[in-house]
Amino acid sequence: MHVVRPLIFVWAALMSLLALTIAASFALTGPLSLVTSMGVATVKAVLVYWFFMHLREEGGLIRLAAIAGIAWLMIFFFLALADYATRSSS
Amino acid sequence: MTSDHMVDAASHPAQPGIAETAEERVSYLRAGHTLGSWLFTSDHKRIAILYFISVTFFFFVGGAAATLMRADLLTPQADLLSDEGYNRAFTLHGVIMVWFFLIPSIPNTFGNFLVPLMIGARDLAFPRLNLLSWYIYMLGGLFTIYVLIAGGVDTGWTFYTPLSSMFANGNVVLAATAVFIVGFSSILTGLNFIVTIHKLRAPGMTWGRLPLFIWSLYATSLILVLATPILSVTLALIAAERLFGIGVFNPSLGGDPLLYQHLFWFYSHPAVYIMVLPALGVVSELVAAAARKPVFGYQFVAGSSIAIAAIGFLVWGHHMFVAGQSAYASAIFSFLSLAVAVPSGIKVYNWTATLYKGQISLDPPFLFAMSFIGLFVVGGLTGVILAMLAVDVHVHDTYFVVAHFHYIMVGGTVSAYFGALHYWWPKIIGRRYSLAWGRLSAALIFLGFNLTFFPQFLLGYLGMPRRYHVYPPEFQVLHVLSTAGASILGVAYLLPFTYLFYSMRYGKPAGANPWEATGLEWSIPSPPPKHNFAERPTVTRAPYDYTIEYEESDD
Amino acid sequence: MTERVQVHEPFVDPAQQHAADMLGMYIFLASEIMLFGGLFAVLFVCRLLHPQEIAAASKELHLWIGGINTAILLTSSLAVAIAVQLARQGSRRAVAISLAAAAALGAGFLILKAVEYRLEYSDGLLPGFSTASKFANPATHLFMNIYLIATVLHAVHLSIGILLLAGLVWKLLRRSLQVPKRASVIAVSGLYWHLVDVIWIFLYPALYLIR
Numbered sequence: 001m002h003v004v005r006p007l008i009f010v011w012a013a014l015m016s017l018l019a020l021t022i023a024a025s026f027a028l029t030g031p032l033s034l035v036t037s038m039g040v041a042t043v044k045a046v047l048v049y050w051f052f053m054h055l056r057e058e059g060g061l062i063r064l065a066a067i068a069g070i071a072w073l074m075i076f077f078f079l080a081l082a083d084y085a086t087r088s089s090s
Numbered sequence: 091m092t093s094d095h096m097v098d099a100a101s102h103p104a105q106p107g108i109a110e111t112a113e114e115r116v117s118y119l120r121a122g123h124t125l126g127s128w129l130f131t132s133d134h135k136r137i138a139i140l141y142f143i144s145v146t147f148f149f150f151v152g153g154a155a156a157t158l159m160r161a162d163l164l165t166p167q168a169d170l171l172s173d174e175g176y177n178r179a180f181t182l183h184g185v186i187m188v189w190f191f192l193i194p195s196i197p198n199t200f201g202n203f204l205v206p207l208m209i210g211a212r213d214l215a216f217p218r219l220n221l222l223s224w225y226i227y228m229l230g231g232l233f234t235i236y237v238l239i240a241g242g243v244d245t246g247w248t249f250y251t252p253l254s255s256m257f258a259n260g261n262v263v264l265a266a267t268a269v270f271i272v273g274f275s276s277i278l279t280g281l282n283f284i285v286t287i288h289k290l291r292a293p294g295m296t297w298g299r300l301p302l303f304i305w306s307l308y309a310t311s312l313i314l315v316l317a318t319p320i321l322s323v324t325l326a327l328i329a330a331e332r333l334f335g336i337g338v339f340n341p342s343l344g345g346d347p348l349l350y351q352h353l354f355w356f357y358s359h360p361a362v363y364i365m366v367l368p369a370l371g372v373v374s375e376l377v378a379a380a381a382r383k384p385v386f387g388y389q390f391v392a393g394s395s396i397a398i399a400a401i402g403f404l405v406w407g408h409h410m411f412v413a414g415q416s417a418y419a420s421a422i423f424s425f426l427s428l429a430v431a432v433p434s435g436i437k438v439y440n441w442t443a444t445l446y447k448g449q450i451s452l453d454p455p456f457l458f459a460m461s462f463i464g465l466f467v468v469g470g471l472t473g474v475i476l477a478m479l480a481v482d483v484h485v486h487d488t489y490f491v492v493a494h495f496h497y498i499m500v501g502g503t504v505s506a507y508f509g510a511l512h513y514w515w516p517k518i519i520g521r522r523y524s525l526a527w528g529r530l531s532a533a534l535i536f537l538g539f540n541l542t543f544f545p546q547f548l549l550g551y552l553g554m555p556r557r558y559h560v561y562p563p564e565f566q567v568l569h570v571l572s573t574a575g576a577s578i579l580g581v582a583y584l585l586p587f588t589y590l591f592y593s594m595r596y597g598k599p600a601g602a603n604p605w606e607a608t609g610l611e612w613s614i615p616s617p618p619p620k621h622n623f624a625e626r627p628t629v630t631r632a633p634y635d636y637t638i639e640y641e642e643s644d645d
Numbered sequence: 646m647t648e649r650v651q652v653h654e655p656f657v658d659p660a661q662q663h664a665a666d667m668l669g670m671y672i673f674l675a676s677e678i679m680l681f682g683g684l685f686a687v688l689f690v691c692r693l694l695h696p697q698e699i700a701a702a703s704k705e706l707h708l709w710i711g712g713i714n715t716a717i718l719l720t721s722s723l724a725v726a727i728a729v730q731l732a733r734q735g736s737r738r739a740v741a742i743s744l745a746a747a748a749a750l751g752a753g754f755l756i757l758k759a760v761e762y763r764l765e766y767s768d769g770l771l772p773g774f775s776t777a778s779k780f781a782n783p784a785t786h787l788f789m790n791i792y793l794i795a796t797v798l799h800a801v802h803l804s805i806g807i808l809l810l811a812g813l814v815w816k817l818l819r820r821s822l823q824v825p826k827r828a829s830v831i832a833v834s835g836l837y838w839h840l841v842d843v844i845w846i847f848l849y850p851a852l853y854l855i856r
Contacts, residue, residue, distance in 0.1 A: 003730040011723040015716060022712050025854040029700070034692075037850035044719075045843045052726040053839045054832060058667065061288065065671035069678030072316045075403050076686060080352050083407065083419035084693050212655035215665045281672045289665040290655060319676045323683035327794075336772070336790040337783070338687050344698070344784040349690050353683055626657070 010051045017044050107595040114520055114599075117617035132217035135618060138203035139518075140224050144231065145195055146587075151238075152186035153580065155179045159559070160542075160576040166563045176559040177244035178260060182237075184247025185265060189272050190231055192503055193361065196368035197314075198227075198279055200510045201307050203518060205283060207611035207618060208301045210292025210627040215285040223278040230272030237261045237268060246557065248358070251339035251350040255331040263332055266325040273318045273325075276364075280314030283307055292610070294629035301609055301633055302378075302385060305392040306371025309399035313360045313367075317403070321357035324350065348414055355406035363402040366466075366498055367395055369506030370437055373459050373466075376509050377441045379607040380456035381448025384634040387440045394433035401430050411482045420479055427477035434470050438463060453605070454528025458509030461536040462502055469497030472547065487557075490550025493543045501539050508535065508586060515590060516604045520617035521597030527589040534582035541575025608634055663829045670833045674840045677802075681844050684795050688851055691787055698784035703855035705770055705785075706792070710761045711853040714754050715845060721750035722842045725810070725835045732828035740824055740831065741817040747838065748810040751803055758800060765789075792852050799844055806838045 021040040028036055049055050055063055114120060118135045121127070128136055158179045162170040171179060202220065206213050214220050237243055243260035245253055254262050287308050291300075328350070330336045337343025339350045378385045385391055407415060407423030415423075441463055450456065472494040476482050485491065512528050515521075545568040550556075554565050561569070603612040610627055611618075656662040692699045728743035765771045769779030772789045780786040813834060816822035822830060 003734075004727050007723060007726045007730070010726075011719060014719045018712065018715050018719065021850055021854065022708070025708070025850075025856055029856045030696070033854070033856040037854045038847075041847045041850050044846045048722060048839050048843050048846070052722050053836055054667075054729075062664075062667055062671055065668055065675060068312075068316065068672075069675030069682070072403065072675075073679060073682040073685075076320070076352075076356050076682065077689070079404065079407065079419070079422070080356075080686060080690070082422050083348075083352065083410075083415050084690060086418040087416040206655070215655070216669060217654065277673075277676050281669055281676070284672055285665050285669045288668060289661055315672055315676050316679055319679035320683045323680050327683075327687070330794060334772075334790075336794065337787045338691070338791065342783065343787045343790075344691065344695050344782075345787060346690060346694065349687065353686065 007051065010047055014044055014047055017047075108521075108598065111520065111599045113615040113619075114617060116619050117520065117615070118620045119520075119617050121620040130221070132213070132221050133620065134202050134206055134214050134217065134220060135518075137220050137224055138199050138201075141194060141198040141202060141227070144224075144228060145191055145199060148186050148190035148231065148234075149195075149583075152183050152191055153583065155183035155186065156576070157580060159183065160573040162559050163561075163569045164573050166561050166566055168560050171559065173559070174244060177246075177557070178242035180557060181243050181246050181260075181265075185243070185269065186234060187499075188247055188361070188365075189269050190227075190234060192365040192499055193276060194227060194272075194279075195365075195503065195507050196372060196510060197283070197307060197310055197364075198223075200303075200372070200514060201279075201283065201310075201368060204514065204611055205286055205304065205307060206290070207614070207622060208304055208609060209287065209290060209295050210610050210623060210629065211286065211290035212622055214282045215290055216282050219278050220282055223275045223282070226275040226278070227272055230268045230270075230275065233264060233268035233271060237265045240264070248354060249325070249328055250354075251328070251331070251347045254328055255339055255350075263329045266329050270322055270325045270329075273322045276314045276318045280311035280318075283311040284315065287311075292627045292629055295610075296629075298389070299629055299631075299633050300392070302374035302388070302391055302395075303368075303371035306367045306374070306395040309395040310364050310367045312396075312399050313364050313402065317357045317360040317364075320353055321361075324353040324357070327353075348410065351410050351413055352406070355409045356403070359406040359409065360399070360402045362495070362498070363398055365503050367398060369462065369503040370395065370398075372506040372510045372513075373441065373462050374437070375607075375609075376455050376459035376513055377444050377463075378634040378636070379513070379605050380451050380453075380459060381445045382451070382606075382636045383444055383448045384632070384636060385440065386443035386446075387436075388633065390436050391440050394436045397433040398430060401426065401433065405430055405477075408477055408482070411479055412486045424477055424479040424482075428474060431470065431474050431477075434466075438467055438470070451605075452529070453512075453525055454532050455509045455513035455605075457529055457532035458505050458512060458535075461532065461539075462505040462509060465497050465501030465505060465536075465539065469494060469502055472497065485550055487555055488550035489546040489554045489556055492556050493546035493550060496543045496546070501543065504583075505535065505539075508532070511586065511590070513605065514611075515593070516600030517611060517616045517618070519590075519594055519597075520600050520615075521593045522600050522604060523593035523597055524589050527585065531582050531585040534578060534585065538575050538578030538580075538582050542572050542579050543575070545569070545571045545575075608636060666829060666833050667836075670836045674836060677840060677844075681795075681798070681848075684791070684798065685847065685851060688791050688795070691784070691791065692855065695784035695787075698782050699788050700855045701781065702785040702788040703853060705768070706853050707761050707764060708853050710757060710764075711849050714757050714761075715849045717750050717754045717757070718842045718845050721747040721754075722839050724750065725838045729828065729832045729835050732824040732831045735825040737817055737820075737824050741814050744810050744817070744831070745814045748807050748814065751807045751810070751838075754803060755800060755807075758796065795848055795852065799841070799848060802841045802844070806841050809834050809837065 017040050021037050024036045024040070025033065049066055055066055118133055128140065131137060158171060159176065162168065162176060168176070240261050243258070243262055243265040245258045245260065245262060249262065249266060287304060327338055331339055338345045339347050341347065374385055374391055405423060405427040407419055408427045411420050472490070476485065476491065476494055515523060549565055549568045552565070554561060600616045602615050613627070614623060652659050652662050656665065724743045724747035728740050728747065731739045731743060762771060770789055772786060772793060780789070813822060813831060824831070
C-alpha cells in the first residue's frame with residue numbers, strides 16, 4: 001500500500017486543480033483566463049509526467065526526451081507569434 | 091595444372107564471374123535465398139538493401155518527370171506538355187524527389203546499414219520497427235504511383251493553400267495521403283536511430299569517439315521525430331479542408347491561408363536539413379579517408395551538425411518574405427537564417443583544413459566528396475544571398491531559388507549519396523568495382539550538374555520565374571544549355587548502376603578494408619556476417635586515428 | 646531481480662533493454678505532442694484572430710460534461726499508475742483488474758463524449774451534420790470545426806489506448822505476459838495512456854474554458 005498512497009495524493013491534487021481551473025473560468029476573462037487555464041494545465045501535466053510517468057525514477061536522458069516535444073512546440077508558438085502579433089491588419 | 095587454370099581464369103575477363111568467397115558464404119547476403127527471407131527480414135543490412143532498391147526506383151521515376159520538364163523547356167513555346175501537364179510534371183518531380191528519394195536516401199540506406207556497424211551493435215534497437223518503417227514507406231510509395239497513374243496532382247510539392255484546398259483539380263487528397271503515410275516511416279526510423287545511438291554503443295564507443303556520420307544521423311533523427319508530425323497534421327488539415335471545407339486556411343470562415351505556410355515550412359525547412367545533414371556526415375567520413383588524416387576540429391564538426399538541426403527550426407519564415415508575413419517577423423527570420431551559415435561554414439573550413447597537406451586520394455568516392463564541397467559552397471552562399479530580406483524580394487520564386495536548392499539537394503545530397511555508394515559498396519557487396527569508370531561518372535556528374543543548374547542562376551537573376559514552361563525567347567539560350575547539361579547528368583546517373591551491377595559478379599573480392607580506412611565497419615569481413623561482429627567490440631581508439639606520415643619539409 | 650527479466654536481440658542486459666524501451670516510447674510521445682501541437686497552434690491562431698467570437702462559441706460547449714470526462718481520464722491514469730506498481734510486486738490478478746478498470750474508464754469517456762456530440766447535434770452546433778445557419782458567425786463555425794477535429798483525433802488515440810490495455814489484460818489473464826518479469830511492458834504501455842490523458846488536460850481548457 002505504501003507505493004500506492006503517494007499516487008492517490010497526486011490524483012487528489014489533479015482533481016483539485018481541475019476544480020480550480022473550472023472555477024477560474026467563471027471568474028477570469030481574456031488573456032488572464034488563457035494564462036491561468038494553461039498554467040493550471042501545465043502543472044497538471046507536470047504532476048502526471050513526474051509521478052505517473054516515472055520521470056521521478058528515470059535519469060536525465062529520459063527527462064530530456066520528455067520535454068523535447070513541448071520545448072520544440074514552443075519554438076513554433078513563439079516564432080509564429082512573432083508574425084501574428086505584429087501583423088498590420090490592412 | 092589446377093594452379094595454371096586458376097591463373098588463366100583470373101587474367102581472363104571474359105570468364106564467367108569470380109567464385110563465391112568464404113566471407114560471402116557466411117555473409118548476410120547468403121543468410122537466406124528466398125524472397126521471404128528478404129521481405130520478412132529484421133536484419134538492418136537487408137532492410138538497407140530493400141530501401142536502396144526502392145529509393146533508387148523512385149529516384150529514376152522523379153528523374154523521368156524532370157526529363158520531361160527539361161525537354162519541354164528547350165523551346166519558348168509549350169510543345170511537349172500542356173500547361174496542366176507541366177504543372178503535374180513538376181509537382182510529381184518535387185513530391186517524389188523530396189519524400190521518396192532525398193529524405194530516405196542516405197539515412198535509410200547507408201544509415202540503416204552502417205549505424206549498428208559503426209557503433210559496434212548487432213542491430214538497431216527495434217529491428218521489427220525498422221522493417222515496419224520500410225513497409226510504411228512502400229505503402230506511401232504505392233499511393234504515389236497510383237496518383238501518377240490516376241493523372242497526377244498540380245499544386246507543386248508545397249501544396250500551398252488556397253490553391254490546394256479550393257482550386258486545384260488533381261488528386262490532392264491522395265497525394266497528401268501518400269506523403270502523410272511516408273511521414274510515419276520517417277518518424278519510426280528517426281526514433282530507432284536515436285535510441286540505437288544512445289543505448290547500443292559498444293563499450294568504449296564514447297560520444298567523443300562516434301564517427302561523424304553517426305553524429306549527423308543523430309541530428310537528422312531529431313528533426314525527423316520533431317518536425318514530421320507537424321507535416322502530418324498539416325496534410326490532414328488540407329485533406330479535411332478539401333473534403334469538408336473546415337475553413338482553417340480559408341479567410342471567408344475566418345481562417346488564415348498563411349497559417350498553412352507557417353505549419354508547412356516549420357516542417358519543410360528543417361526537412362531541408364534532413365536531406366543535407368546525412369550528406370554532410372558522409373562527406374566528413376570521405377574527407378578523412380581521402381586525406382588519411384584525422385578530421386580537423388572533430389568536436390566542432392560534430393557540434394555543428396547538432397547546431398544546424400537546432401537553428402534549422404528557427405528559420406522557416408524566410409520562405410514567406412513576400413507572402414504577407416509581418417515585416418518584423420521577416421526581419422527576425424532573415425537574421426536567424428544568416429545564422430545557419432555559421433555551422434555550415436565550420437564544416438566546410440574544417441574539411442578544407444583536414445585536406446590541407448594530406449596525401450589526397452582521387453579514387454571515385456573522394457572525387458564525389460570534393461565535388462560535394464564545391465557545389466555545397468555555391469549552394470550555401472547563394473542561400474545566404476536569399477536569406478537577405480531585400481535581395482529575396484527581387485529573386486523570390488525565380489530560377490535563382492531553383493538553382494540554389496538544387497545545388498544543395500542535387501549537387502550536395504545526391505553527390506554525397508553516390509560518394510557513399512562508391513565508398514561503402516565494397517563493404518556492402520564485398521566486391522571491387524572499376525575505379526576508372528567510377529572516376530568518369532564522378533567527373534560527368536560534376537560537369538553535367540553545373541551545366542544544368544548554373545545557367546539557372548543567371549535565368550533567375552534575369553527574371554525567369556519558376557514553374558513556367560512558356561517564356562520570352564531571350565531566355566532560350568540558357569534553357570538549352572541547362573537541358574544539354576541535364577542530358578549529360580541523366581546518362582551520368584545511370585552509369586554507376588551498370589559497373590556497380592557488373593561488379594557484383596565480376597568484381598574482385600574487396601577484402602575487409604579496401605580503402606585502408608579507420609572505423610569499426612572496416613574491421614569486419616566484406617560483406618559483413620549476419621550478426622555483424624563475432625564478439626562485442628571494445629573501442630579504445632579515437633576516431634580517424636590515421637597514422638600521419640610526415641615528410642621532410644623543404645621550406 | 647535482474648535474472649527474472651527476459652532480454653531479446655539486440656540488447657545485452659535487461660537494464661539496457663528497459664532504458665531503450667522507455668526512451669523509444671518517450672520519443673514517440675514527443676512526436677505525438679508535435680502532432681497535437683499543430684492543432685493547438687491552429688486553435689490559438691484562430692483565437693488570436695477572433696477573440697470575442699471564439700470565446701462566445703466556447704461558452705456554447707458543455708463545460709460540465711468535459712469536466713466530468715477530465716475527471717474520468719485523471720482517474721484512469723491513477724489506475725494505470727497503480728497497475729505499474731502492482732506489476733513490479735508481481736500481483737498478476739490485481740494488475741489485470743486495475744488495467745481493466747482504466748480501460749473501462751476510457752470507454753466511459755468515449756460514451757460520454759458520444760452523448761455530448763449528440764447534444765451538440767441537437768443544438769445545431771455540430772459542423773458537417775448541422776446546418777451552417779445555426780452558427781452565429783463564420784468564426785463560430787470555424788471553432789466548432791477545430792473542436793470536432795481535435796476531439797475526434799483525441800478519441801482515436803484513446804481508442805487505441807483502450808485496445809492496448811485490453812490486450813495487456815488478455816495476455817495477463819492467459820499468463821502469456823508475466824509479472825514482475827515483464828513489468829516494463831506495462832510501464833511503457835502506460836506511458837502512452839498517460840500522454841493521451843495529458844493531451845486532454847490541455848484540450849479541455851483550450852476548447853471548453855475560453856472566456
